[in-house]
Amino acid sequence: MNSTLVFGGTFDPVHRGHIESVCAVARLLGDVDVYLVPCQIPAHRPVPAASPEARLKMLQLAVANQDRIFVDDCELRREGTSYTVDTLLGYRQRVGESGRLLFLMGRDSWVTLSSWHRWEALTDLAHLLILERPGTDQDSPDVLRKWLKTRQVQDPEEMMNSSSGKVCFLSLDQIDVSASGLREAIAKGSSIEGNVNPLVMNYIRQHNLYTGASLENKVRGKRMEH
Numbered sequence: 671m672n673s674t675l676v677f678g679g680t681f682d683p684v685h686r687g688h689i690e691s692v693c694a695v696a697r698l699l700g701d702v703d704v705y706l707v708p709c710q711i712p713a714h715r716p717v718p719a720a721s722p723e724a725r726l727k728m729l730q731l732a733v734a735n736q737d738r739i740f741v742d743d744c745e746l747r748r749e750g751t752s753y754t755v756d757t758l759l760g761y762r763q764r765v766g767e768s769g770r771l772l773f774l775m776g777r778d779s780w781v782t783l784s785s786w787h788r789w790e791a792l793t794d795l796a797h798l799l800i801l802e803r804p805g806t807d808q809d810s811p812d813v814l815r816k817w818l819k820t821r822q823v824q825d826p827e828e829m830m831n832s833s834s835g836k837v838c839f840l841s842l843d844q845i846d847v848s849a850s851g852l853r854e855a856i857a858k859g860s861s862i863e864g865n866v867n868p869l870v871m872n873y874i875r876q877h878n879l880y881t882g883a884s885l886e887n888k889v890r891g892k893r894m895e896h
């Protein structure tokens with residue numbers, strides 16, 4: 671049976687850490703369709719610097735040549751705050767009750783999980799895969815450690831005979847790139863070559879994204895609250 675892997679984020683901008691990580695996970699899982707889902711209004715962080723349309727376009731450029739990696743704008747089409755639980759409900763309907771559904775996130779997202787909307791329902795809908803990430807060695811908070819007790823597996827292979835319900839930490843090659851680091855580098859006029867797809871790089875240049883002026887406007891913008 672094939673799997674469906676959902677990877678959500680702000681992708682502001684999409685970078686090597688996202689694409690190489692998701693490709694490595696896809697190789698590990700084998701027969702899998704991958705969906706990259708940019709959020710509209712993130713629940714737990716400032717409003718993205720680039721518009722939803724620009725973030726969507728950059729994602730499309732980044733995966734243009736990738737087989738079985740798709741960009742899904744479902745959260746951009748939904749009004750208001752983007753909740754992962756709503757997205758996974760939609761995917762569960764698509765793949766059916768017995769379809770294998772996985773949601774991928776980095777450890778920095780994992781450690782905040784207990785503040786996500788209806789977070790405990792996430793494993794009713796999907797398996798969770800957590801990527802270790804450079805600079806994020808924070809332990810799981812107590813509430814998540816307790817929650818993991820009945821859910822954690824050591825190998826994604828152990829997720830292969832069920833449609834949802836398990837959590838697995840993956841120690842793949844870690845890629846030391848973050849979107850915030852890239853935005854800062856662009857604002858300072860430093861090169862980000864090698865860390866984003868060349869087509870994405872051109873798009874950023876053509877649309878003058880993440881330059882000092884545009885970042886300043888964002889800093890003045892209000893922070894979105896959950």
Ligand code: ATP
Nearest residue numbers: 679680681687775776779801803845847848849850
């Ligand atoms: P920012 O620096 O603005 O926080 P980001 O680089 O974390 O952005 P997001 O779009 O917020 O990018 O991340 C989407 C998902 O991808 C999150 O679950 C995040 O943990 C994960 N992720 C991002 N970069 C990496 C990376 N280099 N390695 C592993 N996971 C990553």
